[in-house]
Amino acid sequence: MTAKVWKTRALIICLQLVALIAVIAIAYPQLRNDIASPPTPINEEVVNWQAKTQNPIFQPEAQPSPSPVEIDPAVQQVKFVPGYTPKYQISWANPLNYGPRYTKDIYGAPVRNQPIIVLHETVNSASSAINTFQTPHASEKNQVSYHALITLDGTIVYIVPREYRAFGAGNSVFDGPNGPETVKTHPNFPPSVNNFAYHIAFETPANGRNSSRTHSGYTEAQYKSxxxxxxxxxxxxxxxxxxxxxxxxxxxLDPRSFNSKKFLTLLGSYRQSTAGNSNAL
Known part of the structure; x- marks a missing residue:
């Protein structure tokens, strides 16, 4: 091979390297921006639960300290016990087991439902439920979660952030004073309340788990929490x-053995105790 041919090839390689360096120099700032800034979510209908509803649900990052109450079983009177705050832990569900809240249903109609709170029970132990929520389920029919659950000792376990839609109730409708409320967010599943619901579950007592017909009810700590x-x-x-x-x-059928009178009495007392608390949400 002649020296002239070698020089020609060397020149071509040098020109190619210069061109490659120029392309990288032009593209690098954009590549950095793409890496530094996460992509815009495909679904732009995700909404901020708190901003949308103005009815925020408690988050553990800003924990208020209301005065707790106890029910005296003899006289059914409320007694305030200062200084109590429930224990809590965070055990986030796998992202496959919850999803976004939507501002429109699958037909394009605006969704403006105010929040509801739906009470459940786990059926099995709290640890079993948490394990289920933290296990990725590729099949949509197996995806399930609550926002929070209350263990037998009253510990609050946070599972899904409030701004997301937990998959707590499948085919469901809330019968409110303005008529039935439900939202269809998936073409292959019935409409449900999940888009505007906050789901909380009691841990089921040991004698009421699985297919057992017995059920001793929930603990005082669970009702308080x-x-x-x-x-x-x-x-x-x-x-x-x-x-x-x-x-x-x-x-x-859940929550079975639920004492709504006890719950509402406690709830009213807690709300009175937090009315003047600047930390309350």
Whole structure:
């Protein structure tokens, strides 16, 4: 091969390197921006639950300290016990087991439902439920979660952030004073209350788990903690309901053995105690 041919090839390689360096220099700033800034979500209908509803649900980052109450079983009177705050832990669900809240349904109609709170029970132990929520489920029919659950000792376990839609109730409708409320967000599943619901579950007592017909009810600690949690929101009493009440499959009975009178008495007392608390949400 002649020296002239070598020189020609060397010149071509040098020109190619210069061109490559120029392309990288032009593209690098944009590449940096793309890496530094996460992409815009595909679904732009995701909304901020707190900003949309003005009825925020309690988050553990800003923990108020209301005066707790106890029910005296003898006289059913409320007694205030200062200095109590429920224990809590955070056990976030796998992202496949919850989703965005939408401003429009699948037909394009605006969604303006005010929040409701739906009470459940786990059926199994709290640890079993948490394990289920943290397991990725590729099949949509197996995806399930609550926003929070209350263990037997009253610990509040946060599972799904309030601004997201937990998959707590499938085929469901809330019968409110303005008529039935439900939102269809998936073409292959029935409409549900999930888009505007905050789901809280009691841990089921040991004698009521699986297919057992027995059920000893929930602990005093559970009633106090769930009432305390609900009191941190401004969701009115008439928009607090149960899984059994909203379910349209007629297969859900939870929360079983639920003492609504005890719960509402505690809730009212907590709300009175937090009314003047600047930390309350």
């Amino acid at each position: 769930i009432a305390w949690l609900v009191a941190q929101s401004s969701v009115p009493d008439y928009r607090i309901t149960t899984h059994r009440a909203v379910d349209r499959s007629r297969s859900r």
